[in-house]
Amino acid sequence: NQAYYDDISKAPQPASDDDDDNDSDADDGEEGKKVKGGISEPFPQKLYRMLEEAVRDENDHVVSFFPHGRAFSIHKPRNFIADLMPKYFSTTRMSSFQRQLNLYGFRRITEGRDKGG
Numbered sequence: 001n002q003a004y005y006d007d008i009s010k011a012p013q014p015a016s017d018d019d020d021d022n023d024s025d026a027d028d029g030e031e032g033k034k035v036k037g038g039i040s041e042p043f044p045q046k047l048y049r050m051l052e053e054a055v056r057d058e059n060d061h062v063v064s065f066f067p068h069g070r071a072f073s074i075h076k077p078r079n080f081i082a083d084l085m086p087k088y089f090s091t092t093r094m095s096s097f098q099r100q101l102n103l104y105g106f107r108r109i110t111e112g113r114d115k116g117g
Helices: 043-056 077-089 094-103
Strands: 063-065 072-074
Touching: 043 063, 043 077, 077 094
Parallel strands: none
Antiparallel strands: 063 072
């Protein structure tokens, strides 16, 4: 069985929110912490940063990319919820994290060698 991926690694980047003249103070808390200049870091960037830092901080036993880098897996959900979610996503609700994944088009892999990703 071959897993199918929409490989968007070479897709054009969306326009930056910095070009928006419409500054909104509304924040649902899901986007989380502010980065330099007070601009909220988008969920996909936070997710990528968390996965990169998981290796550096020796948390890759909790969450990590698959070797090919097109999927990731949460190996220890309890540790992920307790330790990493509050640090990166300002929440401890897995349902909120999953909702963000769904909003950005992430899909669970249910078969093949990457099952569970």
